[in-house]
Amino acid sequence: MSLLLKGTLEREAKNFDVADAAFKEIFAAEAGLTLDHYIAPFARMEHGRLLMEKQQWVAAKEQLVYAVNKYDHFSNQGRLRLRVHVMTQQVDEVLAAEKK
Secondary structure, three states: OHHHHHHHHHHHOOOHHHHHHHHHHHHHOHHHOOOOOOHHHHHHHHHHHHHHHOOOHHHHHHHHHHHHHOOOOOOOHHHHHHHHHHHHHHHHHHHHHHHO
16 A cells, blocks of 8 residues: 555656656565555556656556456445546547547
8 A cells, every 4th residue: 555655646746757666566566465456456547647647648548448457346446447437538538639
């Protein structure tokens, strides 16, 4: 939980490298998350948000879709899906505008 919080706060503070490292540390330890199984999907979503702020739209969408499709049966799943849906729409709008 502390890494998720650290990554999110560092992203908000625009310390993208520190935030990225925190999220990737969660991904590396993902198999060991048993009680706090909601952390991995929320970390994927926050990492996607980080990538959006860095304007890495395709990578951001990959993380967001991964967050929704890979994980199932965790607390606040509906909330995550709603937030990812909104962010995915934003990414799609940017990608569509770039194609014009």
